Amino acid sequence: MVRTIDEINEKIEKDEVVVLTAKEAYDLVKEEGVKKAASKVDIVTTGTFGAMCSSGVFLNFGHTEPPLKMETITLNSVPAYGYIAAVDAYLGATARSYENPEYGGAHVIEDLLSGKRVRLEASGTGTDCYPKKDIDTKITLDQINEAIMFNPRNCYQNYAAATNSSGTRLYTYMGALLPKYGNVNYATCGMWSPLLKDPEYRTIGIGTRIFFGGSIGYVAWHGTQHNSAKPRDENNLPIGPAGTLALIGDLKSMNKRYVRGAYFEGYGVSLMMGVGIPIPVIDEDMMHQLSLGNEDIKTVIVDYSVASRSRPIVREVSYQELRSGFVEIHGKKVPTGSTSSWALAREIATIVKQMILEKRFFLSEPVEPLPKDRIVKPLEVRRR
Amino acid sequence: MSAEIVKKKLILSFSPELAELPITYHLVKDFDLVVNILRAQISPEKEGRLMLELEGEKGKLERGISYLQSNKIRVDSLEKELFHDKELCVNCGLCVGVCASRALVLDENDELKFIKEKCVMCGICVKVCPRRAFKIEL
Numbered sequence: 247m248v249r250t251i252d253e254i255n256e257k258i259e260k261d262e263v264v265v266l267t268a269k270e271a272y273d274l275v276k277e278e279g280v281k282k283a284a285s286k287v288d289i290v291t292t293g294t295f296g297a298m299c300s301s302g303v304f305l306n307f308g309h310t311e312p313p314l315k316m317e318t319i320t321l322n323s324v325p326a327y328g329y330i331a332a333v334d335a336y337l338g339a340t341a342r343s344y345e346n347p348e349y350g351g352a353h354v355i356e357d358l359l360s361g362k363r364v365r366l367e368a369s370g371t372g373t374d375c376y377p378k379k380d381i382d383t384k385i386t387l388d389q390i391n392e393a394i395m396f397n398p399r400n401c402y403q404n405y406a407a408a409t410n411s412s413g414t415r416l417y418t419y420m421g422a423l424l425p426k427y428g429n430v431n432y433a434t435c436g437m438w439s440p441l442l443k444d445p446e447y448r449t450i451g452i453g454t455r456i457f458f459g460g461s462i463g464y465v466a467w468h469g470t471q472h473n474s475a476k477p478r479d480e481n482n483l484p485i486g487p488a489g490t491l492a493l494i495g496d497l498k499s500m501n502k503r504y505v506r507g508a509y510f511e512g513y514g515v516s517l518m519m520g521v522g523i524p525i526p527v528i529d530e531d532m533m534h535q536l537s538l539g540n541e542d543i544k545t546v547i548v549d550y551s552v553a554s555r556s557r558p559i560v561r562e563v564s565y566q567e568l569r570s571g572f573v574e575i576h577g578k579k580v581p582t583g584s585t586s587s588w589a590l591a592r593e594i595a596t597i598v599k600q601m602i603l604e605k606r607f608f609l610s611e612p613v614e615p616l617p618k619d620r621i622v623k624p625l626e627v628r629r630r
Numbered sequence: 631m632s633a634e635i636v637k638k639k640l641i642l643s644f645s646p647e648l649a650e651l652p653i654t655y656h657l658v659k660d661f662d663l664v665v666n667i668l669r670a671q672i673s674p675e676k677e678g679r680l681m682l683e684l685e686g687e688k689g690k691l692e693r694g695i696s697y698l699q700s701n702k703i704r705v706d707s708l709e710k711e712l713f714h715d716k717e718l719c720v721n722c723g724l725c726v727g728v729c730a731s732r733a734l735v736l737d738e739n740d741e742l743k744f745i746k747e748k749c750v751m752c753g754i755c756v757k758v759c760p761r762r763a764f765k766i767e768l
Contacts, residue, residue: 295720296722348762421728422728424728428728430727506761510760511757516760518761571726571735581728582726583723583726583727584723584726585722585760586722587722587740588721588723588736
């Protein structure tokens with residue numbers, strides 16, 4: 247059985263398409279097997295929602311009279327990067343306000359999306375063509391020219407869970423880690439996660455149309471730190487961090503429900519993003535991958551008390567065990583917490599399904615595949 | 631006619647020399663109260679603090695509190711409450727693993743459930759929530 251993207255799009259057009267969410271596909275395969283399910287189902291929808299630090303927006307503010315070449319720029323006291331022509335800037339999600347350390351770029355993005363007025367302060371040196379030297383004004387999302395969200399690294403294919411063997415509490419981007427293996431925190435949405443459902447990037451590639459923050463977006467490139475050469479287990483899945491996606495979309499058309507500022511105590515600011523990717527059932531192998539459940543998907547628990555690039559692995563664990571609320575470490579029952587929202591992942595997968603059924607979302611063929619041979623290189627600090 | 635049964639959460643603060651007083655024994659034996667210790671902070675030579683839930687007949691409960699006060703124990707009723715803002719919450723569940731009293735759990739729909747009765751007001755969720763969705767209110 248082989249199915250093409252064109253055939254699926256034709257079925258969407260004719261109201262004949264069969265779309266299931268990741269959980270529905272899992273249930274169907276359990277009941278009827280891969281072969282039968284593959285012949286019935288055209289698309290399986292996935293979703294994820296969680297902190298994705300490597301995010302931000304390109305903003306074009308428009309020109310003042312007389313014009314100003316904006317070099318130093320703040321939005322609600324959060325620094326943005328100027329030096330991109332005169333009135334373009336990039337606001338990074340993790341940039342922090344000079345006034346309130348719990349407020350940052352991600353919160354400015356959320357405020358803009360909520361229609362709030364945001365204070366823009368900018369200054370430059372003053373040139374013959376840009377004589378103005380500074381401004382202090384208020385902007386809204388509607389009023390500025392463009393707000394293009396471009397996130398260099400989103401949708402981690404898998405991620406290590408975190409614990410702490412030391413005697414003191416740690417505050418990390420994985421949340422608070424209590425002493426003496428007091429808890430385990432994990433990321434990703436397990437069986438809902440897009441890249442865990444297409445682990446070999448057979449259908450997700452450059453140009454793939456996606457649900458991005460409540461709107462339509464695209465896979466722009468492989469993400470930074472794309473670790474696609476990571477070894478796979480018997481289910482074709484990487485155990486721990488692997489592939490990533492660089493995503494692009496229009497902030498102006500997004501929904502604030504899926505774009506939320508976050509502050510992690512002792513770590514800083516991050517952006518929680520919602521992403522959904524429909525995966526075409528191109529053949530039986532694809533259906534098999536799509537049918538894998540939390541019991542089949544594994545990651546490692548690492549010890550964050552070792553403040554080093556390579557932290558010791560405590561044990562391997564399935565998402566089913568993580569999701570049960572407790573995992574066992576050295577014979578002790580340790581409570582678990584999640585940095586990702588599985589409720590919103592499910593909601594996003596359900597919305598994408600609905601959009602396809604209502605012909606508001608057609609699948610796209612990747613323009614180029616994602617590279618499968620990438621590794622992550624460390625940075626060695628050398629003197630001269 | 632049976633007497634009205636009431637429940638009260640209290641914070642007791644007492645000086646170091648009072649640490650020897652077997653107050654829970656007296657509350658149970660003399661006033662017929664159900665005593666549930668929610669939190670205890672007692673260290674030598676420092677002011678001790680006990681968070682209790684007392685349950686019993688209304689009159690007996692009041693007499694029990696008078697007994698504590700007559701022994702120079704400060705009794706503050708715990709009227710503060712943890713407030714969970716569902717609009718701010720994204721149901722991630724980062725608070726679940728650190729909530730020692732299991733007052734915060736994820737339900738079968740992956741949504742956060744706050745079981746008020748189990749909360750001991752430790753406040754750790756207020757600190758760890760990346761969405762700042764918890765507040766302690768009077």
